[in-house]
Amino acid sequence: MKPVQIAFILSTFINVAFSQQKVDNKYYAMIPGSINSNFNRVELSSDIDTTWNKWKQRGYNFGFDPRVTPMYSTINGIISTPYMVQVRGNENELNKKRWGLHVFEGYATDDKSRITMLLNKHVELGKPVAEMYYYSTVYNHDEKAYNWFRIGSDVKNHSYLFSRDKAVFYGSLKLSNALTLGNIGRADISKEKLAGDDEYISGESAKHVNYRELKEGGDGTIFYDKDNKIVVIKIDGQWMKLQVAPLPKNVKYAFD
Numbered sequence: 707m708k709p710v711q712i713a714f715i716l717s718t719f720i721n722v723a724f725s726q727q728k729v730d731n732k733y734y735a736m737i738p739g740s741i742n743s744n745f746n747r748v749e750l751s752s753d754i755d756t757t758w759n760k761w762k763q764r765g766y767n768f769g770f771d772p773r774v775t776p777m778y779s780t781i782n783g784i785i786s787t788p789y790m791v792q793v794r795g796n797e798n799e800l801n802k803k804r805w806g807l808h809v810f811e812g813y814a815t816d817d818k819s820r821i822t823m824l825l826n827k828h829v830e831l832g833k834p835v836a837e838m839y840y841y842s843t844v845y846n847h848d849e850k851a852y853n854w855f856r857i858g859s860d861v862k863n864h865s866y867l868f869s870r871d872k873a874v875f876y877g878s879l880k881l882s883n884a885l886t887l888g889n890i891g892r893a894d895i896s897k898e899k900l901a902g903d904d905e906y907i908s909g910e911s912a913k914h915v916n917y918r919e920l921k922e923g924g925d926g927t928i929f930y931d932k933d934n935k936i937v938v939i940k941i942d943g944q945w946m947k948l949q950v951a952p953l954p955k956n957v958k959y960a961f962d
Contacts, residue, residue, distance in 0.1 A: 752776040764845065765818065769804030818843040819853065839870070847905040849915075871915045890916055891933040 735749040758777045760766040766778065785791075793801075793809040800806035810823040819842050826834045840853040849870050858865030858877065867874040896913035904911040920927065928939040928948075937948040 750779055752779045765813065765820075769808065771799065774799050775802075816843060821855075839868075847903050849904075871919070887928060887930040887937065888916075889930050889932045890920070891931065895920070 733751055735751070736746045737749060739745040739747055754772070754774065754776050756772045758772070760778065761772045793803060796802035803809060804811075804824075805827075807824040807827045808822060809825055810821070812821045814820065819840070821838070821840050823836070823838045825836050827837060828835045838855065840855045842851050842853050844851040852870040854867040854869050854874075856865050856867050864876050866877060894913055895917045896910060897917050899914045900907055900910050920929065923940060925940050925942060928937065930937050937950065938945050939948055940946070
């Protein structure tokens, strides 16, 4: 046989052998897709090192246990895929996400403020919640810790801004269903803000938010006073009752 033929045979033999087993150099693994398959998939890994200098920074260690979490793997280039990016479960360390909750974080130029997306940290109104917010450099749950998250465009004074307790709509709002006013009574308002982390006193904290927004709300602020069963609106700095009347006798609704 010619040397070229021998080299080809050896190359073929090596490729076939590798395709039947896990090829692993600890950091790069090529694994068969299934038994008796010549198709492979790739895994990349980093070591566990509790002395890694990045673990000293909150932005890296927050929510992770360096004793079981591999160091961050870095790709010095743009990641592009014609398919999609997934964050899935892991049996060893609470899904291998921050507390098993965070699925995305993107840091601002200060390397502290971040956009965060997380899943199932809370259950509200009977359902698990997916959450997205822009967190500032103040690492707590106070209202000031949350920046604006804009949806719609990157044009100032346009689109829709969302923060912890406030949303500002620069654009119009069109509903395909009913609009329900806030049902607020004395039991839903607290003039004083309780001390403590708002995450753990969320109910009482929300009462103070109600007080603050009604106190500082300008003309046009409207809500339903459930104690007195009236709709009130602020006009020229004064709270006023909206005049309402019973429906005409010939008006009936199927959902009455």
